[in-house]
Amino acid sequence: MSPAEPAPLAWFKSSYSGNEGGECLEAATTASDIIHIRDSKAPTRAQLTFSTTEWAAFVGFATSD
Numbered sequence: 001m002s003p004a005e006p007a008p009l010a011w012f013k014s015s016y017s018g019n020e021g022g023e024c025l026e027a028a029t030t031a032s033d034i035i036h037i038r039d040s041k042a043p044t045r046a047q048l049t050f051s052t053t054e055w056a057a058f059v060g061f062a063t064s065d
Contacts, residue, residue, distance in 0.1 A: 013026055025038070035049065
């Protein structure tokens with residue numbers, strides 16, 4: 001890997017995903033605090049990226065009543 005080449009992302013499955021398969025999200029973070037989200041069934045397709053502030057706002061909104 002050359003210095004200009006980004007390090008590969010270490011993906012992990014969402015803690016809300018079960019072990020029975022189906023629709024799962026995977027996430028990865030970088031040293032620059034960027035959160036990457038992808039579909040585990042289609043890992044080569046487009047990814048979503050969020051700053052930690054954006055992700056916290058999204059998760060807070062999604063869990064509030």
